[in-house]
Amino acid sequence: MSHLFDKKIVEAFGETLAAVAKESLPAAVEDVLATPGLTDHLARTVEREVQRFAETELGVPPILRFTDEFAFFDDYLRLAYESTGMSQKWCSRWWAHRSVRFRIRSMWLAYESLVRRDPATCDEVFLRTIGDHHMPLLTGERSPMVACTSGHQPGKPLKSDPIEEGTL
Numbered sequence: 001m002s003h004l005f006d007k008k009i010v011e012a013f014g015e016t017l018a019a020v021a022k023e024s025l026p027a028a029v030e031d032v033l034a035t036p037g038l039t040d041h042l043a044r045t046v047e048r049e050v051q052r053f054a055e056t057e058l059g060v061p062p063i064l065r066f067t068d069e070f071a072f073f074d075d076y077l078r079l080a081y082e083s084t085g086m087s088q089k090w091c092s093r094w095w096a097h098r099s100v101r102f103r104i105r106s107m108w109l110a111y112e113s114l115v116r117r118d119p120a121t122c123d124e125v126f127l128r129t130i131g132d133h134h135m136p137l138l139t140g141e142r143s144p145m146v147a148c149t150s151g152h153q154p155g156k157p158l159k160s161d162p163i164e165e166g167t168l
């Protein structure tokens, strides 16, 4: 669209638009300002953007909801996934099973990423897409802790022979 055309539109409708705007804008602004929770929403948005800027532009370490995988397990995962009884495979020394600790640490890091993206939905998204995938693997028949029924039994890493010459 040419600027000449824009100019003609402004000339033709400018006065009318100005009159409508003068009458309608204050009411529209009042409506927006009366939105319930607007102040809280704006404060959260500003806080999130400031935090993102500090992390990405200034290199400030991110504020984490949990300090490490142990706190994540104690204060979140353990509450979200209760014990279901005898059929559940679990070891109270879960942290001594390297693959379990690795998996829980991965879940914790993914959770922290979700918290930063959207604090309002992070729990639901985490449980549905991450926790509900990993926890049945950790507590089911193929759990790395399956041998710890009457006490901790250290797990064994997968076998791996030295790589033969000429393989790479």
Ligand SMILES: [Zn+2]
Residues within 6 Å of the ligand: 091, 092, 093, 094, 097, 145, 148, 151, 152, 153, 154
């Ligand atoms: Zn164990």
